[in-house]
Amino acid sequence: MTERIAIAGVAAAYGRDHPAPKADEVVFQVCSAALRQAGLRGQDVDQAMLSSLDLYDGRAISNGLLVPAAGGYLKDESRIEGDSSLAVVAAAANIRARQAEVAMVVAVSLPEIDHEQAADAAELRRFTETISNYTFDAHHARPLGMSAGVALALHSAHTIDRGEMTREEMARRAAADISRGAKTAWSDRRTEVTPEEVLAAPGLAWPVTELMLPGECPGVVAIVLASEARVRRAKGTRAWIRGWGTATGRHLAAPGWLADPADATRAAATKAYARSGIADPAELEVIETTALTPALQPPVERALGLDGDGDPRVNRTGGATSSYPGLANGALRVLKAVDALENLGSGGPALAAVHATDNLMGPISATSAVLVLERA
Amino acid sequence: MTESLVHSVNWNIDYKVNLGRAWSRFLVSLRDDRVILGTTCGSCDKTYVPPQAYCEACYEPMDAWVEVPPTGTLEAATIAQHAFQGGPPAPYAIGAIALDGTDTLFIHLISGIDLSDQENARTLLRRGTRVRAVWSQERTGSIRDIDHFAPVG
């Protein structure tokens, strides 16, 4: 096992409650809140590690605006254009490499579009689908209209055709996730729904309806990471990161992304468990996964070593179907796992697994990260 | 050798960018009052123009607003001879101005002199030149509500 990394503070702001923010002003507020939890100041930050996407932010090199707001002024900085779980991994690697003692990981997903539009999951999806289309290569897949939603629909159709899940079961799973999350903090879809309502929701591409897709919402999540040595002189540790693994999935033309869309999750989990000393996933008490559709739930859960069928430890607050703040998703899943570990109360070690991936191209060419957290 | 193809690719995305509290107040003040506002950090006492909602050096919120005069001293300027797609017509000059009463360098256009005579213009826009804001007739809540800064005698 390698050395642990402390999660000294986690804070978030997202969803429709945050009207008309300027991105850096929100980042400053959220990072400040995370630092207060940690008992640290902006000057204590050695490195700002961002996760954001220029095409959401409406400007090239958008981290230029955001880095000083994240405590990065005169400090080390970098930005991952991918799910924020990778920014956590990159910052943690920097701490282990002794490049930083305190790293501010901040995930920013505040699409610079009309507010009403950004506050509505379906409207927001129209924008993110356009960006997704621009993420597919310009000469082959893009002119054909490929997007994350289309890729997810292809996979769902494939799942039905193979007799692995019915459309009704997809609706049942989506309704269960949305309803379970509806009354919890940090949820974006706040109304309970029935499977019938999921099926009756506007369709994106058959067999997928709007309510089977991730609950897209704007969001900023900040995580203060610190070395074990440094955190002793902070206010405390909310949780430890014990180990992690990452792997990247197959590309559009590679055989297998339809039949085995969670191969990267499996590889990431294998690494993460081995590095965290987990012999059996039964040791985990809390599991946050990122299944972008109901059809992806069984493969993702099996890849994490679970049986794939309604494990009560998984996504107690509804997972990505309930709320999905773009690239901030991984950081949100970490926040939820940290909260859940704390809610277990004290008494002995308790472990959580966080699985995260992006939805820039659906399950295609996506990097998955699995992090194992430990109760402080 | 096979033919080598080139494709034209175009993105078309409309954004609406939030300017936030500090910049909104700054631009509204330019538009309505022809007044340049800055914010002063209560911790390090530096005054920022354009204003910011927080001091990045102290990592503290800034909410002390100050009015600064529309005058300053040129630190540097460059006279652009070529326009780019969507930019202003050339020639035009961009200056870094130490506005009086601030601790930052304000970037704006410098005009009011003949920019076509490049060598003469360079002399007129040397470091230390005093400049003053010239307001636009039509103000819309944009940085161009100050049309430019002009050298003053």
Place this chain on the structure above:
Amino acid sequence: MRNHAAVAGVGLTATTSPGRQTASKTELCQEAVDRALAHSGLRRAEIDAVVVGNIDGFEATSTAGRTIVPALGLAPGTSVYIVNTGGTTGGGVFNLAASLVRGGEAERVLCVGPSTFDGPVDLQAVINTALPVAMEQPLGIDGVHVGGMFAAAYQSRYGVADEVLELCAAQQREHAAKNPYAHIRKPLPPETAATPITTPLTLGMVCPVSSGATAVVVTTETIARRLDRNPVVRIAAYGSVADTHLGTGRHDFSSCEVLALLADRIYKDAGIMDPRRELDVLEIFSPYAPMQLILLEDLGMCGRGEAPHLVRDGSLHVDGDLPTNLSGGPHSTNPGVAAQLAPVAYIALQLMGQAAGGVQVAEARRGLAHSTGSAWWQFHTLAILEKTE
């Protein structure tokens, strides 16, 4: 057990203008990666992570790294990290690779620097979109104006003649003439070079838009030693720094003040007391030739306002006491992220004793690679590489 990170191999492609380029971005990356792997002696399947850079808005595809990496023939599941910090992306790619190795996350990391500037029809119009929205974008500022502002401030503060700025350009082009990977290898005709761009910069002082790719393989020092292909080049120190976003936050355009801070930090990490004497070769990022003066001063190579002497007295040539940008630098070759990663590649080749084109510095033991970018050179990266015995 933590291990030092080392450069095991590098791969550069030939570069040319976008109009003459017939290879695609992906094909260029394949070529650079093939060369880097061959140079290191590693097999493709042994790579356990890839760090790739892209700059959205400058390229036809968003997060273009996602479409490039699958074409590199790596093992299924190989972790991909995409870095985008604008003009320091290439430096950021290398820094992250070093941390993944030093932090124990990966043992053999491939850094990919794609060609990222060769797509836009009007590159300067794209660069303008990286300037602060609402405050500086509407003023018509693009990359050359940032370069012009710094050069003008430096020139007026220290009373530097235009001839010195021209000499900076001429020297770097002279170096490029010997570099088989460089793009502009002949001086421009004098009247073309004199075309005014933005004062005090003329066309001869401004970088071209180039097309080409760079790849670097970073491994643990133990693995690099075991491969036994090249002298082992340790990554002794590395890091980055951020300034304010608005040009407004600067106090002085005659210096990149934050680079001096970063240099202090990196020299301390590398145990360097006197950088001028202890560094044998430099590759610094000056797409606008006169930037070299400012960067050398911020890097502590001479006092403020003294850099023109280094240019005039020949110190920066291969036989000088401070060989700088022997590759010709980004002033002669600027394919975007590929150019930002190239300084690391050129320094590694120097330390391995394998510099091409007759510019090998005798007994080069320690070198420095720099990149900078974003609005008003907001970001800088540095890495110090060291040959170990």
